[in-house]
Amino acid sequence: MSARQYPWDLREVPWSDRPEFTRGLLDGTPLLSWGIGPRDKLATRRQLRAMGLRPGGQDPAAVLYFRCRKAGKKVYAELFLIERAKPVRPMTPGRAAALDKAMTARRTCRQCGETGWAELPRAHRTCEACRYSLGLPPDDYLHDYLSGTPTLTADEHAALDAVPDNVIPLRRPSAVDGSWTSRKGVA
Ligand SMILES: [Zn+2]
Helix, strand or coil: CCCCCCCCEEECCCCCCCCEEECCEECCEEEEECCCCCCCCEECHHHHHHCCEECCCCCCCEEEEEEECCCCEEEEEEEEEHHHCEECCCCCHHHHHHHHHHHHHHHECCCCCCECCCCCCCCCCCCHHHHHHHCCCCCCHHHHCCCCCCCCCHHHHHHHHCCCCCCCCCCCCCCCCCCCHHHCCCC
16 A cells, blocks of 8 residues: 555644644645635635735745546645735726737737737747748648648739739629629620
C-alpha cells in the first residue's frame, strides 16, 4: 500500500491564529483538500470577483486541490484572503476604450489587417487565408482541409474580385419590366 500523496499536516496558516490541518505545502503555499478551507476567509479569484473584490496584488494564501470529474484530472486553485482583497476598480470610459482596443487587436490579422469575429492564435495573429498564402508549416491543421497547391497568386485572386471596366454589373431583374432577356441590349 502506497503512502498518501498529500498527508495531513498541522501547521501555522495566515487565515487563523491557531495551527490548522492542511495537506502540506505546495511550492511554499499551504495546500488544502476539498472542504477543509474556511469559506468565509478564503476565496478564489472568481469568488472574489463575484463579491466585487480583487486580490489586489496579494500572493495566494493557500492552494486548493480537488479532482474535477468533468476535466478528468486534479485541479489546483489559488485561494486568497478575503480580508486583504480590494474592491474592483470601477469601469471608466478610458478603460473601456482601452479594453475594447485590446480585444479588437486579438481579432485583427497582422498580415492583411482584417478584423474578424474570432480571436486569432496568439502565436502569430494571422488569419487562415494569409497563413495559406504565406505557406503553411508542415504540421498545420489547415492541411486537413486543403489539398493541392494554389493555382493563383494573391494578386491574381485580388484581380478576380475587382470588376473590370468593360463589364456591365449585373442587376436584379425587377418584377416590373420582366425577364433577364429584356435587359440584354442595355449598354
Ligand atoms: Zn489576414
